[in-house]
Amino acid sequence: MNIVNVLKKIMLNTILGAVLLAIINFAGIYFNFSIALNIYSALIIGVLGVPGLILLIILKYII
Template sequence: MNIGKVVKKLFINIILGVILLIIINFVGLYFGFNIALNIYSALIIGMLGVPGLILLILLQFMV
């Protein structure tokens, strides 16, 4: 697989993940729920996609 395609897919996943994270944080304001928006959460969502977002949500409930 071409390295350019991998980087492009990772970048697109990170952008979409950040948008989803912002939406979840906006909705979570009403329920007292917040996930930090930082490079680590963006990379987790970028590499794993939606399952990464679900993982972050589950980890937030564990803490």
């Protein structure tokens, strides 16, 4: 696997992570829950996937 394919995969996962965060924030309006939609949280979800999303949710409740 070369570096270009890895970067493409990370970028695609980051964009999907940002979309997933936007959906969660939209649904979270009804539950008074939101996660900041920024490049760092999108990258965490982009690199880690669903476990990254769970990590951000747990960190939201801890902090």
